Amino acid sequence: xxxxxxxxxxxxxxxxxxxxxxxxxxxxxxxxxxxxxxxxxxxxxxxxxxxxxxxxxxxxxxxxxxxxxxxxxxxxxxxxxxxxxxxxxxxxxxxxxxxxxxxxxxxxxxxxxxxxxxxxxxxxxxxxxxxxxxxxxxxxxxxxxxxxxxxxxxxxxxxxxxxxxxxxxxxxxxxxxxxxxxxxxxxxxxxxxxxxxxxxxxxxxxxxxxxxxxxxxxxxxxxxxxxxxxxxxxxxxxxxxxxxxxxxxxxxxxxxxxxxxxxxxxxxxxxxxxxxxxxxxxxxxxxxxxxxxxxxxxxxxxxxxxxxxxxxxxxxxxxxxxxxxxxxxxxxxxxxxxxxxxxxxxxxxxxxxxxxxxxxxxxxxxxxxxxxxxxxxxxxxxxxxxxxxxxxxxxxxxxxxxxxxxxxxxxxxxxxxxxxxxxxxxxxxxxxxxxxxxxxxxxxxxxxxxxxxxxxxxxxxxxxxxxxxxxxxxxxxx
Amino acid sequence: xxxxxxxxxxxxxxxxxxxxxxxxxxxxxxxxxxxxxxxxxxxxxxxxxxxxxxxxxxxxxxxxxxxxxxxxxxxxxxxxxxxxxxxxxxxxxxxxxxxxxxxxxxxxxxxxxxxxxxxxxxxxxxxxxxxxxxxxxxxxxxxxxxxxxxxxxxxxxxxxxxxxxxxxxxxxxxxxxxxxxxxxxxxxxxxxxxxxxxxxxxxxxxxxxxxxxxxxxxxxxxxxxxxxxxxxxxxxxxxxxxxxxxxxxxxxxxxxxxxxxxxxxxxxxxxxxxxxxxxxxxxxxxxxxxxxxxxxxxxxxxxxxxxxxxxxxxxxxxxxxxxxxxxxxxxxxxxxxxxxxxxxxxxxxxxxxxxxxxxxxxxxxxxxxxxxxxxxxxxxxxxxxxxxxxxxxxxxxxxxxxxxxxxxxxxxxxxxxxxxxxxxxxxxxxxxxxxxxxxxxxxxx
Numbered sequence: 036x037x038x039x040x041x042x043x044x045x046x047x048x049x050x051x052x053x054x055x056x057x058x059x060x061x062x063x064x065x066x067x068x069x070x071x072x073x074x075x076x077x078x079x080x081x082x083x084x085x086x087x088x089x090x091x092x093x094x095x096x097x098x099x100x101x102x103x104x105x106x107x108x109x110x111x112x113x114x115x116x117x118x119x120x121x122x123x124x125x126x127x128x129x130x131x132x133x134x135x136x137x138x139x140x141x142x143x144x145x146x147x148x149x150x151x152x153x154x155x156x157x158x159x160x161x162x163x164x165x166x167x168x169x170x171x172x173x174x175x176x177x178x179x180x181x182x183x184x185x186x187x188x189x190x191x192x193x194x195x196x197x198x199x200x201x202x203x204x205x206x207x208x209x210x211x212x213x214x215x216x217x218x219x220x221x222x223x224x225x226x227x228x229x230x231x232x233x234x235x236x237x238x239x240x241x242x243x244x245x246x247x248x249x250x251x252x253x254x255x256x257x258x259x260x261x262x263x264x265x266x267x268x269x270x271x272x273x274x275x276x277x278x279x280x281x282x283x284x285x286x287x288x289x290x291x292x293x294x295x296x297x298x299x300x301x302x303x304x305x306x307x308x309x310x311x312x313x314x315x316x317x318x319x320x321x322x323x324x325x326x327x328x329x330x331x332x333x334x335x336x337x338x339x340x341x342x343x344x345x346x347x348x349x350x351x352x353x354x355x356x357x358x359x360x361x362x363x364x365x366x367x368x369x370x371x372x373x374x375x376x377x378x379x380x381x382x383x384x385x386x387x388x389x390x391x392x393x394x395x396x397x398x399x400x401x402x403x404x405x406x407x408x409x410x411x412x413x414x415x416x417x418x419x420x421x422x423x424x425x426x427x428x429x430x431x432x433x434x435x436x437x438x439x440x441x442x443x444x445x446x447x448x449x450x451x452x453x454x455x456x457x458x459x460x461x462x463x464x465x466x467x468x469x470x471x472x473x474x475x476x477x478x479x480x481x482x483x484x485x486x487x488x489x490x491x492x493x494x495x496x497x498x499x500x501x502x503x504x505x506x507x508x509x510x511x512x513x
Numbered sequence: 514x515x516x517x518x519x520x521x522x523x524x525x526x527x528x529x530x531x532x533x534x535x536x537x538x539x540x541x542x543x544x545x546x547x548x549x550x551x552x553x554x555x556x557x558x559x560x561x562x563x564x565x566x567x568x569x570x571x572x573x574x575x576x577x578x579x580x581x582x583x584x585x586x587x588x589x590x591x592x593x594x595x596x597x598x599x600x601x602x603x604x605x606x607x608x609x610x611x612x613x614x615x616x617x618x619x620x621x622x623x624x625x626x627x628x629x630x631x632x633x634x635x636x637x638x639x640x641x642x643x644x645x646x647x648x649x650x651x652x653x654x655x656x657x658x659x660x661x662x663x664x665x666x667x668x669x670x671x672x673x674x675x676x677x678x679x680x681x682x683x684x685x686x687x688x689x690x691x692x693x694x695x696x697x698x699x700x701x702x703x704x705x706x707x708x709x710x711x712x713x714x715x716x717x718x719x720x721x722x723x724x725x726x727x728x729x730x731x732x733x734x735x736x737x738x739x740x741x742x743x744x745x746x747x748x749x750x751x752x753x754x755x756x757x758x759x760x761x762x763x764x765x766x767x768x769x770x771x772x773x774x775x776x777x778x779x780x781x782x783x784x785x786x787x788x789x790x791x792x793x794x795x796x797x798x799x800x801x802x803x804x805x806x807x808x809x810x811x812x813x814x815x816x817x818x819x820x821x822x823x824x825x826x827x828x829x830x831x832x833x834x835x836x837x838x839x840x841x842x843x844x845x846x847x848x849x850x851x852x853x854x855x856x857x858x859x860x861x862x863x864x865x866x867x868x869x870x871x872x873x874x875x876x877x878x879x880x881x882x883x884x885x886x887x888x889x890x891x892x893x894x895x896x897x898x899x900x901x902x903x904x905x906x907x908x909x910x911x912x913x914x915x916x917x918x919x920x921x922x923x924x925x926x927x928x929x930x931x932x933x934x935x936x937x938x939x940x941x942x943x944x945x946x947x948x949x950x951x952x953x954x955x956x957x958x
Contacts, residue, residue, distance in 0.1 A: 047886045049771040050898060052779070054882050057905045061875045064909055065868065067918045072864045076829030084814050084822065087830040087842050087860075094840070164520035 081147050083138055091151040094164075098150040098172035100132055100142060102181050103209075103396065108132045109143065109219075122219045124181075127188055129216040130240040131179055131208075131394065137223035141240070142394055145340050146175045149407075154400040171401040178207035178396050186506040187212040190499035195487040196466075197241040197373040200503055203381055203472055203479045205411035206338075206390025210503075213241040243343035246370040247485060250456030250492070251290075251307045251438075252468045253365030255379070258304055258429060259422060260319055260327045267421055272300040272315075280310035285357035287313040287364060290455055290491065304429045305437030307453060309364045316363025321352050330417055331379055338391040338414035339374060346371040365454060376470045377483035379417075380451070383430070384472035384481055387423035389414045430471060438493040439471065442501050447508050448474045451482075451500070453492030464488055469496035473504050480507055522570045523837045526563060527865050533559040533615060534869040537876035540608055541883075553607045557595060560615045561588060567622035567838065574839040580625065587621055587636065594643050602650055604951040606884065612877050613943055616928040617936075619870065623858050624931055626838050627850045631931050638933040642940040649941060650948030657952065661892060664715025667708040668741040674701045674708075675748040682752070690752050702749065702757045703938035707945070709745060709761060710768065710899030713738055717772035718895040729773060738769070753799055756910055756922030762786060763906045768899040772891070807920035820847050824915045827853075827860035828867075835863025850931035852923050856915050870929070871912060878905040881946055888953040897949050900942045 080088065097120070100109040108128050112121035120136050120143075122128065133141015143150070153160055153170035163170050180200075187198040187210040200210040215237040217229045229237050239245060262269065276295035280287045287309050289295060295308040303311035325348070329335070333348035347370040350362050361367030374392065382389035391412045398407040418426075430450035433439040438453040451471015458466060467489040472481040482500045489495040518525075536556050540549040568584035571577075591614040598610045617639060624632035653660075678701045682690040691698045716738035717730050724731060742765040749758035766782030793800045802817055810818035810825065823846040831841060843849050843857035850857070859867040881901030888894045907924055914921040925932050927939040 049774055050882060050886050050894075052776075053767055053771065053898065053902065054879070057878060057882075057902070057909075058875075060905075060909050061871065061878075064913055064916075064918060065871055068864070068868060068871070068912070068916050071825075071916060072828065072832060076825070076832065079811075080826055080829040082811065082814075082822075082826070084811075085826040085830065086845065087826050087836075090830065090836055090841055094836075161521065161524075165517035167516045167520055 077148060081139075081144060083144065088139070088147055088151065091148070094169060095151045095153045095172045096169050097135070098174045098401065100146070100150070101174060101176045102179050102184075103177065104181065105176075106181050108177065108179065120220075125218045125220060126216045127184060127212075128179065129219050130213040130242065131184070131211040132177075132219070134219035134222050136219070137226050140238070141341070142175070142177065144342075146395060146398075149173055149398050150175060154398075154404070154406045155402065156400075173406055174399050174401060176396045176399065177394050178202070178209060179211070179394065180209045183210040183503065183506055184212065186210070186503050188214075190484070190502050191486065194489055195235075195241070196489075197245055197483075197485045198499070198503070199242050199373055199377045199481075199483045200507070201377055201381055201392060201481045201483075203384045203481045204390070205478075206381065206392050206414075207396070207411070208392055208394050209480065209507075211240075211242050211394070213239070213245070240341075241373065241485070243337075243339060243341055243372055243374045245372055245485070246344055246347065247373070247466055247468075248367075248456040248458055249365035249369060249371045249376060250454030250466065250468055251309070251312075251365055252376055252452050252454035252456075252470050252492075253362070253369060253371075254304055254307065254312050255383070255426060255430075255452055256328060256331060257312055257315055257319070257324075257363050258300070259331075259418060259426060260324045261300070261315055262422060262425060263327065264319060264323060267425060269300040269425070272303075274298055274303060274308070274311040274314055276308050276310045278310070280313045280360070282313075282317055282360065283356040285355075285360050287360050301429060301432055304452075305432040307433075307438050312363045313360040316359045317356060321350055321354065321359065324350060331382075332375065332389075332417070333369075333371075337372075337375055337378060338389065339378075340392075340394065343374060344372055346375045366457060373483050373485045376468075377481055380470045380472055380483060381481040382417045383423050383426045384450075384474070384479060385423075386420045387416050387418040389417045427474075434471070438491075439469070439497050441493065441497045442471070442504070444501070444504065444510075446510055447504060449501075449504055450474065451497075453497060455491040455493075465490060467492045467495035469500045471500060473507070475508070480504070518566075519570060519573055522566055523835050523863060525566055527834070527863050527869075529559050529563040529566070530866050530869040533563070534872045534876075537608065537612065537873055541876075541879070546607065549607070553611055556611045556615070557592075560591065560611065560618055563615070564588060564591070564618035564622065567618070568625070570838045571622065571625055577629075583625070583633070583636070587618070590640055590643065591618065594647075597647060598947075601647065602947065602951050605650065605947045606880055606950055608880050609877065609943055609947060612873055612880075613928065613940070615873065616870070619858065619862075620854075620929040620931075620936075622838070623854060623862070623929075624850060626861065627843060627857060628931075631850055635931055635933070635936065639936055639940070642937040646940050646944035646947075649944035650951050653945060653948030654952040660711065661715050661719050661721070664712060664719065667712035667715065668738075671705040671708045671712065672741065672744055672748070674705050675745060675752075678702065679748055679752050684753075690754060700932070700934040702754060703934045705745070706760070706764070706903055707900070707938060707942060709742075710764060710896055710903065713742065713765060713768045714772070714892050714895040714899060717769060718891040720891055735773070750793065750797075753797070754923075755793070755800065755803070756907075756914075756924035759910060759922060760903060760906055760924065762789070764899050764903050767902045768895050771898050772895050803920045803922075807917060810917065820853070821915075821917060821921060823847075824853050824856040825917060827856045828864060828916065831860035831863060833863055833865045835859070835866060836861050838862070851925050851935075852911065852921075852930065853915050854926050854930045855912050858929075871908070874904075874908045874927075878908070881905075884946055884950045888949060890953060893949050893953055897946050900946055904939070904942065 109122050109132050133143040135143040139147050150172050154173050160170050183200050191214045195214050198212045201208050215235050217237045275297050278292050278294040289309045298308050328348040333346045349368045362369050391414045393409050396409050397405050399405050434442045442449045454468030455465040467486040469492050470483040473479040482503050484496040484499045486495050536552045540552050543549050572580040598605050678690050678692050682692045692701050716734050722730050746758050746761045770778040806817045810821035814822050838861050841860040843860050846853045885894050885897040910922050911924045911926045913919040925935045
């Protein structure tokens with residue numbers, strides 16, 4: 036009898052192994068499924084192809100979007116007895132807040148599921164479900180500041196362009212403007228008209244999806260690579276600028292043919308000498324430059340919640356001298372989005388640590404209970420503290436003696452880099468760039484301004500940025 | 514009041530299924546069926562509550578009170594099965610009978626939601642199959658000694674049926690190959706699965722054909738078993754029925770392992786499985802398409818990745834609580850009622866509900882393996898193990914596929930998906946295991 040039992044037990048060894056293998060398979064399946072539902076799905080279902088988001092509206096009244104100080108940016112309202120989405124500031128937040136009336140766009144897209152989720156008290160929710168009444172969706176508090184947004188909006192005037200204002204230490208976006216724009220209140224009625232003009236491209240948020248030649252703002256990347264190849268030592272460099280630089284049949288000129296004379300590295304950067312940087316470019320290790328560009332997120336996804344384009348950096352070891360020279364001054368096939376440039380600048384100002392750019396501060400249920408609080412989160416260190424420190428000093432020099440002089444202020448210390456990016460084949464026309472930051476006792480801000488076809492960065496983008504810094508530090512009438 | 518019940522229905526359904534599932538595992542604590550009885554009765558009540566509440570919601574939301582009659586018919590059928598099984602086969606596993614009824618009840622709810630006509634058709638097939646399953650355990654025990662005699666025929670018949678399917682079958686949904694005989698369309702591979710398990714068990718685990726010295730069957734028997742298994746799998750792969758081919762492969766590996774007791778078989782199975790996957794990937798474009806859609810379904814969201822992205826959207830939007838019956842859009846998923854039924858259930862009845870379904874399926878598998886372990890006779894042990902592995906692996910393939918854990922293979926969720934052949938063959942498999950259980954329980958150990 037005992038022998039038989041033993042034998043039976045031995046017979047079952049294979050079965051036990053089988054049971055364990057399948058238990059493992061089922062555990063993986065269940066664990067994966069639970070993880071998917073809890074963590075992956077919320078990110079995936081905001082996809083604009085997910086028509087099911089509409090189904091949620093049968094059950095929940097879409098929540099309200101607020102500015103940092105509690106001004107309503109988007110809400111449900113009644114118009115002629117019909118529920119409509121209302122945007123009190125119309126065009127002002129067109130790209131930042133977006134719309135949900137003709138597909139979803141902007142924050143209305145990124146926060147769609149949160150707005151359509153009700154975290155009202157359980158008894159209330161059950162009560163309403165039992166009564167067949169819709170529950171009230173959660174509210175979203177953004178980091179957008181009405182005053183700064185207005186200023187950013189005004190400084191662009193009638194130009195096309197983009198302005199981003201970001202809190203340097205946290206990555207919170209305080210203002211985000213892209214022009215041309217549209218009125219989100221009437222976007223579905225005017226869809227055909229708005230979407231027809233591809234040249235205007237009013238439905239493109241230029242901050243995150245506009246790809247532009249960076250112009251001289253790219254010299255910051257070149258400078259960083261130069262410093263890395265020279266043990267952070269800048270003293271040995273000197274260059275005699277006569278207005279143009281020629282190598283291997285390729286020619287680079289300084290902006291408007293300016294002759295800078297003898298410049299050191301600091302002077303080359305502060306006065307934005309193209310010839311000097313073309314000269315630097317031809318001496319740098321291209322693989323090293325590739326690594327630095329890669330570390331700064333060129334050709335990569337940015338730490339931004341919304342849909343966005345990847346910036347382009349195309350040099351490699353087979354690139355010709357002409358391409359290298361063009362890239363050195365931010366022309367050629369190098370392209371950036373204003374958001375990307377803003378993040379690089381933010382990282383420099385933040386001692387080398389890039390933060391995740393965020394628009395949402397917190398999600399509250401309609402009674403004001405906080406459901407999700409956004410904490411500032413570091414994306415990663417993109418350069419050493421010492422490197423960031425040198426770049427900061429160089430950027431300060433731009434303001435004190437270089438192309439950014441118009442930014443000088445007795446109320447705050449600002450620093451940055453200008454750019455005048457030529458585009459297409461049109462000579463003499465350029466996009467005006469400025470990207471920079473302020474440093475004072477309190478938390479500073481990073482500002483990136485792009486004005487399409489305006490002219491030089493120093494003349495157009497810098498004064499625009501100054502008005503934003505002034506507004507932030509409460510200086511009016513200047 | 515009716516509104517209140519309607520509003521609460523998705524939570525109530527989830528509660529019912531959680532309690533039901535809980536009892537599926539509680540019964541494993543107790544050794545005797547007598548001690549388990551109260552839990553089985555609770556399960557029956559929860560099954561009825563789930564089924565009736567589900568149909569109540571369907572009837573109200575679709576304004577079709579007639580659905581309640583259908584519900585009543587189905588309810589009568591369930592309890593007839595439960596009571597008849599208890600009367601005819603007091604030794605049968607009641608957990609299996611209960612789970613059959615519960616899974617069918619869920620199936621009827623979601624199929625009625627998706628397509629009234631199909632749910633009725635499914636109901637008819639289920640009713641007929643259930644009547645047949647009442648006889649199967651009896652037949653099995655009477656034919657016990659006859660079964661082994663035809664071992665070789667099972668393998669040959671399997672090959673012939675699959676060949677007929679390859680040459681005369683028609684392709685539906687890309688990978689399902691159906692055969693139409695006398696106006697009846699069915700999936701032949703579903704029945705070959707059962708034959709296949711009997712074949713391998715007969716070839717390798719028949720104690721009359723085992724060499725006393727080595728304890729193994731004769732070499733020729735092993736070789737022909739391997740060759741005929743490989744032929745099965747090859748034909749299925751050539752028919753593009755990847756799910757079928759994988760299930761046959763896994764069943765072959767585990768049954769051979771259990772019969773020959775050589776750990777090397779598992780290792781060899783794993784290696785050859787990986788190699789076969791690589792060869793299949795290189796050789797067949799439809800495999801590459803599926804792998805690409807699995808890697809990033811959103812890359813070609815309107816084309817090759819459409820089905821999977823819709824499935825993921827359904828599961829994700831439904832989330833834990835579900836949208837409620839008729840409140841989602843499961844019909845956006847192509848072949849939702851067959852291969853993607855799990856996604857439809859997740860969307861409308863909630864992911865907690867569908868998570869419980871996985872656990873119920875797991876409890877079936879564990880019960881099958883329990884039965885297999887309790888059987889002393891090697892032949893029947895291997896048969897029940899083969900059927901268990903078949904069932905368990907199919908669950909893994911289908912749910913893993915629609916949730917993007919693994920590439921889609923296009924197999925059904927047994928007892929829940931729409932499909933006459935699938936539900937019938939699954940019910941037969943369950944009945945065979947019941948038969949083996951009744952026959953072998955208490956005869957050994």
